[in-house]
Amino acid sequence: MRTLKYILISVSALFISGCNTLDVENIYNYDAELVWNDESLVNSYLADLYYHIYGTQSNTSDANSEQMTGIYWYADRVTITNGEGKLWDYTNIRKINEGLQELESSTLGQDFKNNIRGQLLFLRGYLYSKMVFRHGGVPYITIPQDREADDLYVPRNSTAECFNLIIKDIDEAITLLPEYIPGSSNDFGKVHGAYALAYKAIVLLWKASPIFHPGNPYGNSDWQAAYSATKEAYEKLTGYGYGLEPEFKNIFLNEGGPETVFSVIAIYPNRTFDYLAWGARPGSEARAQASCGITWEYAKAFLMKDGKRWDDPSSGYYTGPDETGFAQHFWENRDDRFYASLLWNGALYEVGGKSGNRQYTALGLCNTLDDFGTNPNASINSTNLDRYSGIFQRKFDDLKLSQATSLQYDIDWILLRFAEVILNYAEAASETGNTSEAIGLLKQIRERAGVEAGADGSYGIGTPGREQLRGLILAERNIEFGFEGKRYDDLRRLREIGILHNSIKHGLEAIAINPDGTEMNMGEALGKCNAEELVESDFRYVIHQIPFSGVKVNEIPDVDRYTIYPIQQSVLEKNHNIEQNSNWGGSFNPTLE
Amino acid sequence: MLSVESQTVADLYRCSFNWPRTYPFYVEADGTPANRVTEYPLEVPVGSWNMWNVIDQIVGDRYNKTRDRKFNGILTLDISLDKLIKGLSTKFVGSYLATDNMNKQYLTFQNNYTFISRDPSGNRFIPAAPDPTKMSVFSFNNTQEFLDYTTQTYWENQLNWFLNYANTFGKHDINASVIFEHWQRGGEQINARGENPITHYDQMFVYSNDRDYRWGDAVERNGGRLSWIGRASYNYAQKYIGEVSFRYDGNYLFPEDKRWGFFPSISAGWRISEESFMESVDWLDNLKVRASYGTTGNEIYINNARMREIYGTIRNDFKINEKISPFTYLPNYVTGESYIFGTGKYIGLTQGATPNPGVTWATSTTYNAGIDATVLDNRLSGSIDGFIRVESNILTTRIVTLPDNYGQSLAPENYAQRSWRGIEFEGMWKDRASKDVSYSVYGNIGYTVDRWDKIDQEATYLPGGSLEDMSLVGGPLNVITGYNTLGMIRTQEQLDELLASGVTYWGRKPYLGGLYFEDIRGDGYSKGPDGKVDGNDIQILSKSAYPKINFGFGGSVTWKNFVVDLHFNGVGKYDRMVGTSGGGDGTHSGGFAQYGGTVRPYFPIWATGNSWTIDNPNAPYPAVVGSSWYESGTGNQSFWIRNGAYVRLKNLNVGYNIPKAVTRLLGLSSAQVFFNGTNLFVISPLTEFHDPEQDTYDSYPLMRSFTFGLDIKF
Structure with missing residues (x-):
């Protein structure tokens, strides 16, 4: 019987201990009730949103333009099914809308709530603008939809409605956000009034641009609004102290400098951008073969020192129309942007503390990760013929970093800099007949780029007509914002993507030569290259079409279709009220006409 | 990383x-x-x-x-x-x-x-x-x-x-x-x-x-x-056997009202050979029939990441038997991505997965029936078994076609169902041929098929949809998807014909020595060829991506002091996509990439001289072009599918027992000299590339081993 008693006691003890076995403490996540009543947690919520909206940046996005190697526009690159060109980011829209809703009932202080609301509204306008720039009008949803109570089968708002709502969101944000946030602030990296103003100007520039007015590209009345907004942005930002960085090569290196309107911050070890290691540099100085081959076409696009194109006979540096002839000295007498953006064979490249180091791309003479060409005397084959061009990217490079430390790259990525504020203003001024205002702005850009003012003080601009000036501004944007991911959007916005149709690309092979022009013995040349003794002019240059195999010609068969992208098939399937764009066989007019 | x-x-x-x-x-x-x-x-x-x-x-x-x-x-x-x-x-x-x-x-x-x-x-x-x-x-x-x-x-x-x-x-x-x-x-x-x-x-x-x-x-x-x-x-009386049982399980992963699950089981057996009416059948030593029904509760979660990826490729990416995270039934916020403002790094915070207040047990139910028999003086024995196993109420991602503008994915729910059906035979013959020779032979074979009974799919996979032939329901978990290679372009005439038709492969024109593919769909997976082979033309190439048949057989012979044991095993009804682990197009491991450019294709297969050239138009493999395209042999495509069946001599053991007269002299109770060999040979179509049990072309090979030894007992 005593045993029985013990058993009963143990068994009951077991049951009692078992009672709360299934009720374990939630040690895995945050309590939803607390988040919106705690400033730190709300700021964390915003941090995650910023990451998803701005976090990932790349210097290879210009592969879709003439700037970089690779034939991006193979036939049928954009289809209704695939993801190319599509942006339908309602996940982040929902997060923003949930934040705005939760904020309403939050017990936090009004100033704090206003600031957060301002950030969320701007981010919403920003995200919708990105979608509208690609597809035309989209469903402009401003609440976190409830699966049961709300009608989820929302049709698209018209493009005009979307623009109005985007401007409304940004306008309200401007009233709630601080006027501007300088690079020294602890809040630097958050959206602020000056950025919002400058971005609003961009939205209105898109609204006026040919993309949404194919029938009346430059005579439509939206240009006036674009002009006022770009002018206001320019004037207010100048008042806040924004301006051009004195030297072009320092724009990115001077993080948080006067030219930075908005940037994504990286600080090693907490945040790095590994694209330097994985693509920007020549392979021998990084972790991988470069994914940023720069085309000969882009090297030619840079201005001569007097602001003229290389093939403009009126240039003081004109050496004749022969392209191959120009290739033998293309690095001479260019503007600052050329030197700050490109890295070519034989160029001085003092990377990772290697003083006097020169970068070579000549086959047989340089590291096999950098070579380009077909010189039979090298007795090896380049593995880079479909990838490289003999010219690399120098812009953004942080020369302090060696090959071994290249993954530590942490230069902030500037999303909007003052030069763009200026050029947006110049473009809108030009299209509204304010030509001299526009030329004055363009001169600022050229002056900073080290272009000579010239006898007429016009920095090579001369006295262009309206259409000529339009071309000059577009060309200026191309060289000013190289590899900053803006070129293809510029072409799309202006309905100029047709220039890429049937376009091909070229690279530049370097072959070492003796002073008399004969080819240098490989062994001798290798010795000299290893000693960094050969300079650019010790080579002759051969222009090759690239890539050597595969698709070699860009195809943009239909300007309409590649200017405004279709809605993806899967989106249409899930919401029968969404109409396809009319340029893609649907019934929705994505333009403003 | x-x-x-x-x-x-x-x-x-x-x-x-x-x-x-x-x-x-x-x-x-x-x-x-x-x-x-x-x-x-x-x-x-x-x-x-x-x-x-x-x-x-x-x-x-x-x-x-x-x-x-x-x-x-x-x-x-x-x-x-x-x-x-x-x-x-x-x-x-x-x-x-x-x-x-x-x-x-x-x-x-x-x-x-x-x-x-x-x-x-x-x-x-x-x-x-x-x-x-x-x-x-x-x-x-x-x-x-x-x-x-x-x-x-x-x-x-x-x-x-x-x-x-x-x-x-x-x-x-x-x-x-x-x-x-x-x-x-x-x-x-x-x-x-x-x-x-x-x-x-x-x-x-x-x-x-x-x-x-x-x-x-x-x-x-x-x-x-x-x-x-x-x-x-x-x-x-060892004649009628029966058992009932149950489990009542509670689990912290589930919300309070869904915590407990009741799982009953029952089984019965009948040894017919024990019945009095069987006494006269003296060739029969043992005969038993048995049947059972059993259920258990499982905390199974299948993460169904079936998705349409960019560039239109479709991939089945089920993560089977994932762990259910605690507290998925409550709304919560989890750590998100961090971001830098000023010089400070801010922890990110975001909504956790959509909560499912109904998360609960999955049930696994097994039906089994079998017969065991031993006859002819215990010389021949065998058994046969059949089973059906059904896993129901599996927690799985929901694919409901909610508009994307809802902006949130749905919580996984307990609804999916998979089942397995199988049959197994086993037999053995044991006898003594003479005073000095005894031997035995045995064999077993099992056949199992699995299938999805219930799983959400996007509308295009449902009957009538443009991808209905890729529907999962009724088919197995593992299928091989890819493109159907129609052949290799070996002659100029073939090439001219294809060029004249205007067909392109992923935007590229056909070329000599390249592979070409079946065109079954157009953009948006619309049915019917469109003259462009691309991601839209994906299909299920085989539903036998897992061996459905497993077998083994072998035997043993003893002659005086010699003992020989053999064991063979193998699989059947099995299709393999040969490929590499160090390459492919990033999402698939099928096929052989050709990177290395014009210097040296990375994989040795391209240097065997078995690739198409003008002078070798009947070569088995496509031309070396230094680019990793489907046409050059990269990626999942039927060109690389081989029958994965094999039979292997898994183990051979030959022993000689040293006579007692000798061991006694040495003071040993017994001693055996033996040779043992494993993986001695294999017959399989896959040996064209590698051992049939090897994972990929470039993965670590199966080892063959030889052991000679002396086994001594004191």
Whole structure:
């Protein structure tokens, strides 16, 4: 019987201990009730949103333009099914809308709530603008939809409605956000009034641009609004102290400098951008073969020192129309942007503390990760013929970093800099007949780029007509914002993507030569290259079409279709009220006409 | 992230297998190639990115090691309660399981010398003296050299209380138990890391104590389960056997009202050979029929990531038997992505997965029936079994076609169902052929098929949809998807015909020596060819991506002092997509990439002379073009599907028992000399590429082993 008693006691003890076995403490996540009543947690919520909206940046996005190697526009690159060109980011829209809703009932202080609301509204306008720039009008949803109570089968708002709502969101944000946030602030990296103003100007520039007015590209009345907004942005930002960085090569290196309107911050070890290691540099100085081959076409696009194109006979540096002839000295007498953006064979490249180091791309003479060409005397084959061009990217490079430390790259990525504020203003001024205002702005850009003012003080601009000036501004944007991911959007916005149709690309092979022009013995040349003794002019240059195999010609068969992208098939399937764009066989007019 | 951790012996094998043979791994100070480890490792100048040195990877000053420990204390208390009721007893079992684990990673970068040709105008493969100013550092893709410790200390305890009753009344056997089970777990995982060392040493004190380079993290876990189990069995004269049982399980993963699940089981057997009417059948030694029905509760979660990826490729990506995270039934916020403002890093915070207040048990139900028989004086024995297993209410991602503008995915719910059907035979013949020779032969074979009974799919996969032929329902979990290769373009006439038709393959025109594919759909997966083969033309190439038949057979012969044992095994009804682990197009492992450009295709298959050329138009493999395209043999496509069936001599053992007369002299009780060989030969269509049990073309091969031995007993 005593045993029985013990058993009963143990068994009951077991049951009692078992009672709360299934009720374990939630040690895995945050309590939803607390988040919106705690400033730190709300700021964390915003941090995650910023990451998803701005976090990932790349210097290879210009592969879709003439700037970089690779034939991006193979036939049928954009289809209704695939993801190319599509942006339908309602996940982040929902997060923003949930934040705005939760904020309403939050017990936090009004100033704090206003600031957060301002950030969320701007981010919403920003995200919708990105979608509208690609597809035309989209469903402009401003609440976190409830699966049961709300009608989820929302049709698209018209493009005009979307623009109005985007401007409304940004306008309200401007009233709630601080006027501007300088690079020294602890809040630097958050959206602020000056950025919002400058971005609003961009939205209105898109609204006026040919993309949404194919029938009346430059005579439509939206240009006036674009002009006022770009002018206001320019004037207010100048008042806040924004301006051009004195030297072009320092724009990115001077993080948080006067030219930075908005940037994504990286600080090693907490945040790095590994694209330097994985693509920007020549392979021998990084972790991988470069994914940023720069085309000969882009090297030619840079201005001569007097602001003229290389093939403009009126240039003081004109050496004749022969392209191959120009290739033998293309690095001479260019503007600052050329030197700050490109890295070519034989160029001085003092990377990772290697003083006097020169970068070579000549086959047989340089590291096999950098070579380009077909010189039979090298007795090896380049593995880079479909990838490289003999010219690399120098812009953004942080020369302090060696090959071994290249993954530590942490230069902030500037999303909007003052030069763009200026050029947006110049473009809108030009299209509204304010030509001299526009030329004055363009001169600022050229002056900073080290272009000579010239006898007429016009920095090579001369006295262009309206259409000529339009071309000059577009060309200026191309060289000013190289590899900053803006070129293809510029072409799309202006309905100029047709220039890429049937376009091909070229690279530049370097072959070492003796002073008399004969080819240098490989062994001798290798010795000299290893000693960094050969300079650019010790080579002759051969222009090759690239890539050597595969698709070699860009195809943009239909300007309409590649200017405004279709809605993806899967989106249409899930919401029968969404109409396809009319340029893609649907019934929705994505333009403003 | 590629770290030392992901580098295994298999990687060493894969890399050295594919490595060019024309460059040395090490050289002497003057550049002479060395066949030993020297101070001068070379970076081999081939490949798509900065190459490491394969040998230094293994022998270099770096490591990754793990120490696992397990302690399991069990205390059992058996108490007979015969005094109270005859046959009654009770038992307590308490067990405490402590598992700890320490992983230490010590990473130093590789410093390799860049390969320089001694004579670039002549034989470029002869290395020049290594130049210390031309170095390449391989960082294993880390920003810093580091020392890293991760330790886990986990515990589980389980307490079981049994109340058992067993008694026999004449020919009636009765057995019954009630069991209460209590399980809890807890523990921590702690990680510490130091970076930026001042010298190379695998102790923390050489690592920078700047807080930017010291890093720590910790995660805890908890959990608990409770169960009631009941069991009762009855047996009449070893003739009729029956059992009923149940489990009533509670689990902390589920919300309060969904915590408990009831899972009953029943089984019965009948030994016909024991019946009196069978007594006259004297060739029959034993005959038993049996049947059972059983259920259990499982915490199964299948993460259904079936999706349409960009560029239109479709991939089935089911993560089977994922763990259910605790508290998925509550709305919550979890750690998101962090972001920098000013100079400070802010922790990110975001909504957790959409909560599912109904998350609960999945049920696994098995129906089984079988016959066991032994006949002819116990010489022939065998059994046959059939089963159906159904796993229902599996927690799985929902695919409901909600508009994207809803902006949120739905919570997984308990609704999916999979089932397995199978049949198994087993037989053995044992006999003595003469006084000196005895032998036995045996064989077994099993056939199993699995299928989806219920799973959400997007509308296009439903009947009438443009992808209905790729529907999962009714088919197995594992299928091979890809493109149907129609053949290789071997002649100019063939090429001209295709060029005239205007067909393109992923935007490229067909070319001589390239593969060409079936065009079944147009953009948006619309049915019917459109003259463009691309992601829209994906199809299921085989539903036998897993062997449906498994078999084994063998035998044994003893003649005087000699013993020979043989065992064969194999599989059937199995399709394999041959391919590589170090390549492919990133999403598939099928086919063979051709990277390495024009210098040297990475995989040796391209250098075997079996590729199409003008002079060898009937070659088995496509032309070497130095680009990784479907047309050149990369990616999942029917061209690389082979029958994966094989039969293998898994084991052969030959032994000789040394005669007693000898062993006695040596003072041994017995002694045997033997030879044992494993994986001696295999017959399979796959041997064109590799062993049929080898994972991929470049993965670590199956080893063949030979053992000679002497087995002595004192």
